Amino acid sequence: MLNYILARILTFVPTFIGVTLISFGFIRALPGDPIVVMxxxxxxxxxRYAELSAQYGFDQPIWIQFWDYLTGVLRGxxxxxxxxxxxxxDEFFALFPAxxxxxxxxxxxxxxxxxxxxxxxxxxxxxxxxxxxxxxxLVGYSMPIFWWALLLIIVFSGILQWTPxxxxxxxxxxxxxxxxxxxIDSLASGQSGAFLSAVRHLLLPTIVLGTIPLAxxxxxxxxxxxxxxxxxxxxxxxxxxxxxxxINGIHALRNALxxxxxxxxxxxxxxxxxxxxxxxIFSWPGIGKWMVDSIFRRDYPVVQGGLLLxxxxxxxxxxxxxxxxxxxxxxxxKR
Amino acid sequence: xxxxxxxxxAMVEERPGRLREFWFYFRENRxxxxxxxxxxxxxxLALFGPWIAPHDPTAQFRSATLQPPVxxxxxxxxxxxxxxxxxxxxxxxxxVGARFSFFVxxxxxxxxATGGILMGLVAGFAPRWLDAIIMRIMxxxxxxPSLLLALVLVAVLGPSLLNAMIAIAIVLQPHYVRLxxxxxxxxxxxxxxTSARVVGAGYFRLMFVTxxxxxxAPIIVQAALSFSTAILDAAALGFLGMGAQPxxxxxxxxxxxxxxxxxxxxxxxxxxxLAILVTVLAINLMGDGLRDALDxxxxxx
Numbered sequence: 187m188l189n190y191i192l193a194r195i196l197t198f199v200p201t202f203i204g205v206t207l208i209s210f211g212f213i214r215a216l217p218g219d220p221i222v223v224m225x226x227x228x229x230x231x232x233x234r235y236a237e238l239s240a241q242y243g244f245d246q247p248i249w250i251q252f253w254d255y256l257t258g259v260l261r262g263x264x265x266x267x268x269x270x271x272x273x274x275x276d277e278f279f280a281l282f283p284a285x286x287x288x289x290x291x292x293x294x295x296x297x298x299x300x301x302x303x304x305x306x307x308x309x310x311x312x313x314x315x316x317x318x319x320x321x322x323x324l325v326g327y328s329m330p331i332f333w334w335a336l337l338l339i340i341v342f343s344g345i346l347q348w349t350p351x352x353x354x355x356x357x358x359x360x361x362x363x364x365x366x367x368x369x370i371d372s373l374a375s376g377q378s379g380a381f382l383s384a385v386r387h388l389l390l391p392t393i394v395l396g397t398i399p400l401a402x403x404x405x406x407x408x409x410x411x412x413x414x415x416x417x418x419x420x421x422x423x424x425x426x427x428x429x430x431x432x433i434n435g436i437h438a439l440r441n442a443l444x445x446x447x448x449x450x451x452x453x454x455x456x457x458x459x460x461x462x463x464x465x466x467i468f469s470w471p472g473i474g475k476w477m478v479d480s481i482f483r484r485d486y487p488v489v490q491g492g493l494l495l496x497x498x499x500x501x502x503x504x505x506x507x508x509x510x511x512x513x514x515x516x517x518x519x520k521r
Numbered sequence: 522x523x524x525x526x527x528x529x530x531a532m533v534e535e536r537p538g539r540l541r542e543f544w545f546y547f548r549e550n551r552x553x554x555x556x557x558x559x560x561x562x563x564x565x566l567a568l569f570g571p572w573i574a575p576h577d578p579t580a581q582f583r584s585a586t587l588q589p590p591v592x593x594x595x596x597x598x599x600x601x602x603x604x605x606x607x608x609x610x611x612x613x614x615x616x617v618g619a620r621f622s623f624f625v626x627x628x629x630x631x632x633x634a635t636g637g638i639l640m641g642l643v644a645g646f647a648p649r650w651l652d653a654i655i656m657r658i659m660x661x662x663x664x665x666p667s668l669l670l671a672l673v674l675v676a677v678l679g680p681s682l683l684n685a686m687i688a689i690a691i692v693l694q695p696h697y698v699r700l701x702x703x704x705x706x707x708x709x710x711x712x713x714x715t716s717a718r719v720v721g722a723g724y725f726r727l728m729f730v731t732x733x734x735x736x737x738a739p740i741i742v743q744a745a746l747s748f749s750t751a752i753l754d755a756a757a758l759g760f761l762g763m764g765a766q767p768x769x770x771x772x773x774x775x776x777x778x779x780x781x782x783x784x785x786x787x788x789x790x791x792x793x794x795l796a797i798l799v800t801v802l803a804i805n806l807m808g809d810g811l812r813d814a815l816d817x818x819x820x821x822x
Contacts, residue, residue, distance in 0.1 A: 197657070204661035215677050321552075324809075328802040330753055332760045333776060333794025336783050340791075344784045459666035463757060477669065478761060481676045493673055497664040504664075 190512050198505055202498065203256070209494040210255050213486050264491030269483055274491035278473060283366025284354060285465070285472030289457045291388055292396035297450065300400045301439075304407020304446075308415060309434055319404065326401030331460055335394040335467045342390060349386050352469035356383045395464045399453050406449045410442035417441075444511075451507030455500045546814035553810020559803035566616055567623035574613035575601070578770045582608040587786045603788045605779060611788065614770035615796050621771040622752045622800060625686055629751035630744050632690035637697020638740065642728045644698065645705025656702070659695035667692040667750075668757055675763045682765040685758045692754075693747045700743055704736035738815040745808035749801040756797050772797050 221238050239245050243254055258264070264274040303323070307316040342349045350356070354368045361375035369388070372380035414420065415438055423433045461474035469475065473492060480488035547553055566573065576582075582600075586608040589596045596603060602611040644655040662670070667689075674688035708714060709732060717731045758764035759773030767778055772793045779789035 197660070200657045201660045201664060204657060205664050208661065208665075212673065212677065217677075217679070324552075324805060325798070325802060328749065328753075328798060328805050330756055330773075330794055330797045330801070332757060332773075333790070333797060336776070336780065336790050336794065340783055340787055455663075455666045459668035462666070462668055462672070463760070466761065478672070481672060482762075489673060489676065493665065493669065496666065496669060500666065501664045 187512075191509055194505065194508055194512070198501065201501060205494060205497045205501070206256055206259055207252070209490050209497075210252055212490050212493065216486065259494065264494070265487035267480075267488045268485045269480075269488075274488050275495075277476070277488065278492060278495050280366075281471060281473050281476050284368070284470060285458075285461055285474060287367045287369065288388070288391055288395060288464070288470060288472060289454075289461065291392040292457065292460075293399060293450065295392050295396035296399035296403050300403030301407055301446070303400075303404040305411055305434060305439060307404070307408040308411030309430075311412065316408075320408065323401040323404040326397050327405070329397055329401075331394050331397060332463045332467060334397060335390070335464060338390050338393060339467075349390050354384065354387050354471065355380065356387075359383060391464050391468045391470055394467075395457065395460050398456060398460060399450075402449060402453060402456075403446060407442060407446050410445045411438055414438045414442045448507060448511055451503060451510075454503045458496060458500065543814050547810050550810040550813055552806045553813070556803040556806025556808075556810065559799065560807055563619055563800050563803065564623060566619040568620070570617045570620050574610075574616040575599075576610040576613040578609065578614045578617040579768050580609065582610070584608070587782065587789070589786070590788050602792055603786070605775070605789050606782055606786075609768075611792055614775060615772070615792060618770040618772050618775065618793070618796070619800075621682065621765060621769065622755065622797070625682070625689075625755040626748040626751050626804075628686050629690045629693065629755075630748050632687070633693040633747060634697050634740065634744055636690075637694045638701050638733070640694075641698040641701025642705060642733065644702045645709065645732075646724060646728055652702075655698065659698050662692065662695045665692075668754060671754060671758060672761065672763055675758060680763045680766065682755070682759075682769065682771065685755050685764040686751075688758075689751050689754045693750060696743060696747065697740065700739050701736060704739060705732055708732050708735050742808060742812045742815060745804060745811050749804040749808070752797065752801055752804070 221235060221242065221244055236245075243251050246254070262275050264278075266273050267277060270277065303319050307319040310316045339351055343351045355372065359372065359375070359377055359380045361371060361377060361380065363371045364374075365371055368384045369381065372384040411434075415434075420433060420438055423437050428437075458474065461472060462478055463474075464470065465472045465474035466478050473496065477489065477492045477496075479485075480492065547557075571578075582604060585597075585600060585604050587606055588600050588604040588608075590603040590611075591598055591601050593603075600610050600612070602615070604610055605614070640655055640659075644652045647655070671685070671688040671692050674691065675684050678684035678687065709727075714727065714731055717727060722731060755764055756771070756773030756776070759771045760777045762777060765771035765774045767774055775793040776790060779786075779793070783790045
C-alpha cells in the first residue's frame with residue numbers, strides 16, 4: 187500500500203515540473219520581446235531595458251531563470267499583476283472561494299439529480315423511464331453550456347424576472363466576508379434578504395455549471411448499476427426475498443458508487459473549464475472570469491500564475507482520487 | 522467441380538464481411554441511425570452550403586435588421602429564421618456556418634488522431650524510459666482544463682479559427698495516446714504478435730501492419746467523441762472571442778455577436794446554439810452506436 191502511494195507521488199513530481207515548465211515557457215512563447223511584454227510600458231529606453239532585464243533575471247542563462255522561477259513558485263511567489271499590482275497568489279486565493287462555492291453547488295446539484303436518475307434508469311432498463319432519462323442525459327452531455335446559460339437567462343431573467351443576470355449578490359447588501367462563501371457570509375451577517383439574494387444569484391450559474399456533470403453522473407451511475415445488478419450476490423439477495431428497494435438502494439448502489447465517485451473526482455477539470463464560460467456569462471467574480479479577463483487585458487503574469495495554480499490544483503485532486511481509489515480497490519494497487 | 526466451386530462461393534457469401542457485421546449491429550441502435558442521418562445532412566450542408574443558402578451570409582439588408590422569424594408577427598418568408606442586428610439572414614448564416622464546424626471537427630480529429638496514434642504506438646513499443654517520458658508529457662497536458670489550455674494557446678498564437686483548431690487538437694491528443702498505448706500493451710503480448718516477430722517482422726511492420734488494425738475499434742469511437750468535443754470547444758472559443766472572428770458565420774461567434782440582444786431578439790441567440798446542440802447530439806448518438814457495434818464486450822448476443 188505504502189509503495190503504491192509513494193509510486194503515485196513520485197509520478198507527481200515530474201508532472202509538476204513539466205507544468206511549471208509550461209507556465210514558465212508561456213511568457214517566453216508570446217510574440218514579441220518578453221521584457222517589453224512583462225514591463226507593460228511603452229517606449230523603453232536602453233537603460234530601462236537593461237534594468238528590467240536584470241530585475242526579471244533575463245540576463246541569466248535560461249536554466250538559472252527556470253530554477254529561480256521554480257523555487258519562487260515553491261515559496262508562493264508568482265509575480266504580480268500588471269493591472270492591480272497585487273501579487274498573483276493573493277488575487278487567486280481572494281477569488282478562489284467564489285469559484286469553489288459555485289463548483290460545490292454545481293456538484294451537489296449534479297449528484298442529487300444524477301444519482302437517482304441513473305438508478306431509476308438502470309432499474310427500468312429498456313423501458314420508458316430509462317429511455318427518457320438517458321435521452322435527456324445525452325442532450326445534457328452534448329449541451330453547449332454557454333448557449334444553455336443564455337437560454338436560461340432569456341426564460342428566468344427575461345420573461346419570468348425571477349433571477350438576476352450577474353454577480354453574486356445585490357449591491358444593496360454589504361457585509362464582511364470571513365469565509366468568502368457568499369451563502370455562509372450572508373447568513374452570518376443577519377441582514378434580512380441577503381441570503382435569499384445570494385441564493386437567487388447562485389441559481390442559474392449552478393444549473394449551467396452542473397448540467398454536464400449531471401449528465402455524466404447519470405450515465406455512469408446507470409452503467410455501473412447495470413453491471414452490479416447482474417452479479418450473483420444480487421440474485422442471492424433477491425432469492426432471500428429482500429425488498430427490491432432495499433436491493434437496489436443499498437446492496438447494488440453501494441458497489442456501483444465506486445466508479446461513480448471516481449468520475450466525480452475526475453470531473454474537477456471539467457468543472458473548471460465550465461467555470462470559465464459560466465463565470466464569464468454571469469459575471470461571477472471567480473478565477474474562471476479572472477483568467478479570461480486577464481487574457482484579454484494581456485495581464486500575462488496573472489495568466490501564467492493562474493494557469494499553474496489551476497493545473498496544480500487539478501493534479502492534486504486527481505492524485506487524491508487515485509490514492510483513495512487504490513485504498514478502496516486493491517486491484518488497482520497491483521499494477 | 523463447378524458445383525464445389527459455387528458451393529464455396531456461397532459459403533463465402535454467407536459469412537458476413539466485417540463491414541456488414543458492423544452495419545448489422547449499428548443498425549440495431551435506433552438513436553445511432555438517427556444520429557447518422559442528421560450527420561449526413563450536416564455534412565451535406567457543410568459541402569454545399571453556399572449554393573443552398575438563400576442569401577449571401579454576409580450580405581446586410583439594412584432595411585430589415587432584427588426581423589423575427591416568419592411565424593412571428595413582423596416576419597416574412599424572405600428571411601425564414603429572421604435576421605441578425607446587421608440585417609443578415611440567419612438561415613443563410615447557419616447553413617454556411619455548418620462548414621466551419623465540420624471543418625473544425627475533421628481537421629482537429631485528423632491532427633489529434635494521427636499524432637496520438639503515432640505517439641501511442643511508439644510509447645507501446647518503446648523501451649520503458651521513452652514510454653515514461655511520453656506518458657508524463659501527456660499527463661502534463663491533461664493536468665490543464667482543456668478549454669483553459671486552448672484559450673492560453675490561442676492567446677499565444679493569436680485568435681483565429683486555424684489557431685483554435687491547433688490548440689484544440691493539442692489538447693485532445695493525449696486521449697488518443699493513452700488509448701492507443703493501452704491497446705498496444707494488451708495486444709503485443711498475444712501469440713499472433715509473437716509469431717509475427719519470430720517470422721522476422723521489423724518494428725515498423727509490427728506496429729502498423731500487425732498491431733494497429735487490432736487497436737482501431739476504441740480509437741474510432743474516440744474519434745467520433747472528439748469530433749463533437751472539437752465542435753463544442755471551437756464554438757466556446759468563438760463565443761469567448763478567441764476563435765473564428767466576425768463576420769465569419771461560425772456558430773459560436775454568431776452567439777457572441779448576438780449576446781447583447783438576447784432579451785430583445787430571442788431568435789438570434791436560440792438558433793445558432795440549437796444548431797450546435799443538434800450537431801453535437803447527432804455525433805454523440807453516432808458515437809454511442811459505434812461503441813456498441815465495435816466493442817465486442819458490449820455486444821448483445
